[in-house]
Amino acid sequence: MKHSVEEVVLTNGMRGLLVDVPDATVMSFRFHLRAGDYFAPIDQYESAHIMEHMVLGANERFRTSRKFNAEFQKNGAYNNAMTGYVSMYYVAECADFEWERILELLVLSISKPYFTQEEFKAEYGNVHEELTGFLNNHNRVLFSELNKAFDPTGRLKTDADRLELMKNVDTAAVKTHYKKTHRSDNFRFVIAGNMKGRRKQIERLLESADLERGERFAFPGDTIRSLDSALYVERKEVKNLSFDLSTFKMERISEEEQYALHLVDTMLTATLHSLILGEARERGLAYYVWSTFDMGSNNTSWDFGAEVSKKNIEQLFDIMTFQLRKILDGDIDKDDIEMAKQYRLGAFQMGAQTVGSFVRSYGSRYFYDETITDYDNIPDHIKAVTKTQMVKVVQEMFEDDVWGLGVLGSCGTEYAEKLREKLQILWR
Numbered sequence: 001m002k003h004s005v006e007e008v009v010l011t012n013g014m015r016g017l018l019v020d021v022p023d024a025t026v027m028s029f030r031f032h033l034r035a036g037d038y039f040a041p042i043d044q045y046e047s048a049h050i051m052e053h054m055v056l057g058a059n060e061r062f063r064t065s066r067k068f069n070a071e072f073q074k075n076g077a078y079n080n081a082m083t084g085y086v087s088m089y090y091v092a093e094c095a096d097f098e099w100e101r102i103l104e105l106l107v108l109s110i111s112k113p114y115f116t117q118e119e120f121k122a123e124y125g126n127v128h129e130e131l132t133g134f135l136n137n138h139n140r141v142l143f144s145e146l147n148k149a150f151d152p153t154g155r156l157k158t159d160a161d162r163l164e165l166m167k168n169v170d171t172a173a174v175k176t177h178y179k180k181t182h183r184s185d186n187f188r189f190v191i192a193g194n195m196k197g198r199r200k201q202i203e204r205l206l207e208s209a210d211l212e213r214g215e216r217f218a219f220p221g222d223t224i225r226s227l228d229s230a231l232y233v234e235r236k237e238v239k240n241l242s243f244d245l246s247t248f249k250m251e252r253i254s255e256e257e258q259y260a261l262h263l264v265d266t267m268l269t270a271t272l273h274s275l276i277l278g279e280a281r282e283r284g285l286a287y288y289v290w291s292t293f294d295m296g297s298n299n300t301s302w303d304f305g306a307e308v309s310k311k312n313i314e315q316l317f318d319i320m321t322f323q324l325r326k327i328l329d330g331d332i333d334k335d336d337i338e339m340a341k342q343y344r345l346g347a348f349q350m351g352a353q354t355v356g357s358f359v360r361s362y363g364s365r366y367f368y369d370e371t372i373t374d375y376d377n378i379p380d381h382i383k384a385v386t387k388t389q390m391v392k393v394v395q396e397m398f399e400d401d402v403w404g405l406g407v408l409g410s411c412g413t414e415y416a417e418k419l420r421e422k423l424q425i426l427w428r
Helices: 047-055 065-072 096-111 117-134 138-150 159-168 171-181 199-207 255-270 277-282 310-328 334-350 355-369 375-384 387-399 413-427
Strands: 004-009 015-020 026-034 078-083 087-095 188-193 231-234 241-249 289-295 300-308 402-409
Touching: 015 355, 026 096, 026 355, 047 078, 047 087, 047 117, 047 171, 065 096, 087 096, 087 355, 096 188, 096 199, 117 159, 117 171, 138 159, 138 231, 138 241, 138 300, 138 402, 188 355, 231 413, 241 310, 241 387, 241 413, 255 277, 255 289, 255 310, 255 334, 255 375, 255 387, 277 310, 300 310, 310 387, 310 413, 334 375, 334 387, 355 375, 402 413
Parallel strands: 015 188, 231 402
Antiparallel strands: 004 015, 026 087, 026 188, 078 087, 241 300, 241 402, 289 300
8 A cells, every 4th residue: 555654743742653545444543652561560460450451541521441442433433442561552443534523532541541449440350360371371471471481581471470479569550650651752653544734633633641751761672581491380281281482682673684684583483384394294293383573672572482392392393493493594495585585575565465464564663762663775775685594693693602492291301301301402
């Protein structure tokens, strides 16, 4: 879809991007704050999450959540909110004809929430149910336990920890977190849709938000420790084994390196003919194998994982170590590189079909450091990646020797440690 983008800086300290998609029949909104769990007191960890549940609820105009959402959704509009460790998001999408009404309701809910005791009790229960449900998601359980093990500060919590800490949160804690974080200078936004003749009205509505001024919190750095032994999470009722292998580069990799690592991920696990997943499927060893990387302000993590039977997991680890060692040794077939590039180019084009895709794509970088992605030149960046860059970024991901393996299932600690030993060849 053809589009153009411009940055706007408002008098109240908000700033963001307006993505003009002339033929769009939908408007998409995404607001970002640094207001996640990190910014809450450690003994009131869930105050951020419970607050996020309550903001899109009762407010100055609508005294209950049900009434607000009945009004918001009456023409099919969608809204949601998400809380992470650092970031908090408020999102909405609506038909083009009601964009102004929906933006006005969003601004109302974000700037004039009513944190009533009745709704606190309801959302406390909903968050408790949500976290309890997460305990049945074995991959999430493993991921959170592994992240906690990597963190020497004790700030990262599992869902089980969060359930225990909920008892320390009350309406006063929710209001305190809101007042601390919901300052106009802490807001960033991306709005995508047909912008013709609408910029001034969008700016007016956003500047009407009745919010105090305040700082845009700095993105926190992370302290990460390497794990000297496998992390084993016992689940006797689980027949297969879930694993998560994480390795860290103790700095944020460059944009050029990100394109290279995306291609490596594609080459290894993105398709049924990729080097790791493809061979695993061909040999009947695993239904799905994934890999992905993520970046903080001072580190980059690269993860591999799967759910696989005990009788197959060692063979899968052999495939993984063989393919990764080949890349570390500089051995990449040019045909595999071209396959990965063609896949990424096609995925990029298919990912530009909706206004929501533009909001997510631009927001992922803009919300971190206010860089506007050079969207039109992404295909050129993909094409420009070289074998040398791919080898170099993989070598960098293993050179700091900060890593760990987590295993969930019923194999026992000793077997989990045996699996870890099979991977040590990657850090030799």
